Amino acid sequence: MASRILALIIKEFLALFRDKKSRLAVIVPPILQLLIFGYAATFDLEHAALAVFNEDTGAFSRELVGRFERSTGFEIVGYLRSEAEIGPLIDRQAALLALRIDEQCSANVTRGEGCPVQVLIDGRNSNTAMLALNSVRSIVTDFNEERAEIAGSKLPARLNMRAWFNPNLESRWFIVPGIIALLAMIVTLIVTALSVAREREAGTFDQLLVTPLRPWEILIGKAMPGLIVGVGEASLIILVAVYWFRVPLVGELATLYPALIIYVLSIIGVGLMISSFSTTLQQALLGAFLFIVPAVTLSGFSTPIANMPDFMQTLTYLNPMRYFLTIVRRVFLEGAGLEYFWHDLWPMTIIAAVTLTMATWLFRHRMY
Incomplete structure (x- = not known):
């Protein structure tokens, strides 16, 4: 047999x-x-097309933009001069998202007030959009925490994350x-x-x-x-x-x-x-x-x-x-x-x- x-x-x-x-x-x-x-x-976000519309000329906004320039998750595809350039850029998918910084940003920070930062994103691909927004939120949060430490103040709550089994996610x-x-x-x-x-x-x-x-x-x-x-x-x-x-x-x-x-x-x-x-x-x-x-x-x-x-x-x-x-x-x-x-x-x-x-x-x- x-x-x-x-x-x-x-x-x-x-x-x-x-x-x-x-x-x-x-x-x-x-x-x-x-x-x-x-x-x-892959679920990782790398080199997402980002357009920057920075109406402010102060050091704070330049440092914030620099964080995005050094991030591997984003690639700066243009520095805009007017609000009217944002819509066409996203419409033709030349940029996934646009970062807009208010003209009074640095001045407000100097007076101890908040800096208005707006993110406009292409939501046609909802999964990619959520990944991009999470990356933006992470960069801004880390930036705020570092600024608070330099200024000698402490945030009410500070999040320390540690991923088990996959440390770099x-x-x-x-x-x-x-x-x-x-x-x-x-x-x-x-x-x-x-x-x-x-x-x-x-x-x-x-x-x-x-x-x-x-x-x-x-x-x-x-x-x-x-x-x-x-x-x-x-x-x-x-x-x-x-x-x-x-x-x-x-x-x-x-x-x-x-x-x-x-x-x-x-x-x-x-x-x-x-x-x-x-x-x-x-x-x-x-x-x-x-x-x-x-x-x-x-x-x-x-x-x-x-x-x-x-x-x-x-x-x-x-x-x-x-x-x-x-x-x-x-x-x-x-x-x-x-x-x-x-x-x-x-x-x-x-x-x-x-x-x-x-x-x-x-x-x-x-x-x-």
């Missing part, structure tokens, strides 16, 4: 890597997505570990979803039925390549995350890999179910795509689950990526052990058992 299954596994690997379409689907998309997400997907440390869950799912799903559909389209599936292999042996033979490729792909991304993107791996691989194997098995079950229903490669790819999009959306990869409506939050409990995403991020950044993940492991294990059982049932009934 073991020799028959091993022969089928070898045959599946040969079929996978001999087919140009399958080979490209396994190798090229994960590499491209890793580079795109690793470099382009780098969004890459949050995104790159999530790519491990994302790409492991995509690759595993494609490999398993195409397995039976490829044979049906090539006309070799009937030949497989007349072999001594039993249905469950065929299922194992078609599941193993997905498990090996999925875990191998995830291992490669872990290496890239640690040694290329410099994301710290605080936890142990011995903690991460049991969860990874369970996660890949749950995706294999879904992929084999899709493969059982599909008669062509196009149908299998479409079925995989229809699963991937909602799975990523409902996983918390880019948007917090807590911000979703209640009925959508309930649907996330059926998504294995939701659980593994939590595990991989906590292992990377917190160094948490398996004892912290039982509430994530057992639902993912149930999902894997259910999907593999359903795939076995569908596979047996679709064979005959």
